[in-house]
Amino acid sequence: AQSVAQPEDQVNVAEGNPLTVKCTYSVSGNPYLFWYVQYPNRGLQFLLKYITGDNLVKGSYGFEAEFNKSQTSFHLKKPSALVSDSALYFCAVRDGLHGSGNTGKLIFGQGTTLQVKP
Amino acid sequence: GAGVSQSPSNKVTEKGKDVELRCDPISGHTALYWYRQSLGQGLEFLIYFQGNSAPDKSGLPSDRFSAERTGGSVSTLTIQRTQQEDSAVYLCASSPGQSSGNTIYFGEGSWLTVV
Known part of the structure; x- marks a missing residue:
């Protein structure tokens, strides 16, 4: 079964410092990995995804993520954090669309709260 | 451009009442999903529609929950006899x-509060 783990409930960084939000995954077959961000009282916004190709994926708002197959990780990174980056971040793996019972649904981690302090 | 539209944005209902939540997907999108996000429970898959195929209802938590998708576009999630x-x-x-x-x-999202 596909699964995603976000080992940190909360990450605290100072504004201007680099940030990393960790994610590890377990899949059968090729992984399709996603990051979403949720601001308070809002829905989920897509940040970036890894499908194939370059291991470093660039996304919205200056975020990037590095796919590491040997470590089964897909950590979210940003070189210089902003206070406005403070939000809840979700890593997800997409279930395959083929085969019995597969819906292509996203399977989410528990989320990591990022707090960026001035 | 139009994104996924949901209504109502907020709903307060009394325990035991039925509620309907509406979703209007992005035009041309054939796949539609419902998820539930509860405090401390993360994001929980409920149901999936793909085109005219039979929906995958495997995530619905009880028979009080149902959903339909009319004409391959708008979807309604119905919760009967709501509980807290x-x-x-x-x-x-x-x-x-x-x-x-x-x-x-x-x-x-539609924020549902059952009182």
């Missing part, structure tokens, strides 16, 4: 469909 534990944010999402690489886009 149904209080949550109900998120709808849509995707172009058949490729696992397609992005799934979410609406702003």
